[in-house]
Amino acid sequence: MTAQLEARPPVAPAPPRPTGRFSRLDTRFSPYLYIAPFFLIFAIFGAYPLAYTFWVSLHDWDLLGTDHPFIGAENYTRLLADTDFWHALVNTLGIFVISTVPQLLAALWLANLLNRGLRARTGWRMAVLVPNVTSTAAVAIVFGVLFGREFGMINWLLDLIGMDPIGWKSNRFASWVAISAMVDWRWTGYNALILLAAMQAIPRDLYEAAAIDGANRARQFWSVTVPLLKPTIIFCTIIATIGGLQLFTEPRMFHSGTNPIRGGPLRESQTLTMYMFENAFAPHYNFGYGSAVAWLLFALIAIVAMVNVLILRRLGGGSGPDARKGSAR
Template structure:
């Protein structure tokens, strides 16, 4: 005779089972909510001081927003349509791209070369690593004064040096290409060391075993640099390219102070080095006070930065992968 034992579960047994203690529930809530609370201040500040002003600027660009007038009528895309036919605007776009190319490309290449030198076994490496950052922490006004004297037409050291080799003096402020070179030289002097330190920090994270193995296989220094260092630095190179693109296309202080004696906001006597940010400032504030038109210029600058940054990232990725 088999004995069958049946275990019957009462209907309210599961409901009467004790739940987790309050301390456990608080700990679980803290683990889920605390990461969002830690990052919340950034998003709150970005929303208040970043996203909202950006959206509001877009709204302003759709109006005839005279700062001295009480009414701001809605005009739609009229500001952008006017911008497309504005010769001074396209002049500033060409100036911005010209200064950006002349300054950014040599800057990044020189920074990569300096970082590679500082990554070797050199005497007083700490001194040189600290020294290349001095231009970046120097006041922009002081840098503009010094470079303004160096590129002075009558008494500048640059023209004096050119005269020694038989080249006539150059008016660095009244010549368009010359003003690009002068402003780009100032920008390169300030920011090359900063990018070099970023490249150097990334180079020091590359395992030394890769270089030792390449040396055993017969790779020379250049081959090691091109086949190991550059591919391993791809994320850092992309970061520096994007940051340099944003900074180069938003150039304002250097050309403004460089032309301090010759109508600075116009970038020289005939807008030789007026960038898009300077043109935006000229229209949004003194002397025009047309905030709607200035906002349209700002959004065109935003679009240009996005396009150039995307193109740079694609090119850097293809070059680092060995593609054409």
């Protein structure tokens, strides 16, 4: 034993830590250098285009012309007086409300279902993501056929129960419902998987403590799961808000046969992004006016997202230690 210990090579001492001014500068500024590439790319491809779009919105910017005179806030005043803008704003908010609320509730229910001991759970979890990876154009075409007035399956089912057929593409509210069904079908599974990942991070001892206190499965869901999922629910709500207020492909493809960029003959489902495209590009080519629409849409998304966050923070319990202590009561 003594011979083995003597045969081992001596351990080299640890190198001394660098000291001095260079070491302090490295400790202080190296983290900023690591994250600098992101901010550099964001400044080039995000912040600069955003600022330049605002600058363009202050000009009479015809894409087919070479002279772009400065007109100040004239595009914004003209925009606020345009009835087509307000019509598109109502359509956007209507489709957003009808699609987002059922989408998040269905995603929460589906995530809770997938979190249980189902057979072939991996297969079910992969299946709920299939609609999200399907081509948006293909989904819009299929839903356009399903909601057809004469030969659509939805109207055929309504006829079986004695209801009159609905003009899904000619009625304003009906087109909202059809487009919302398309959006919910595509994005419910995506949100469900995000909520499912958050559910699996909840400690199991909280459910055991709640069960000992006599809470059934439904009580555990509303008193333990939902409060601890609040940060994830806020995240899903913000993502759904950004996507819901920027709808373009679904309503445009839904009216692929009749004035697609106008959302139907009477602008039944024209959203703000479609209205912006109509004015910024063909047929008007007024890029300054379209930029003003884009900036008002940006402000709308920020306001709605902030309101959603404030509402969700006031609903239910917290997500910290206090919520965990009171969840099993």
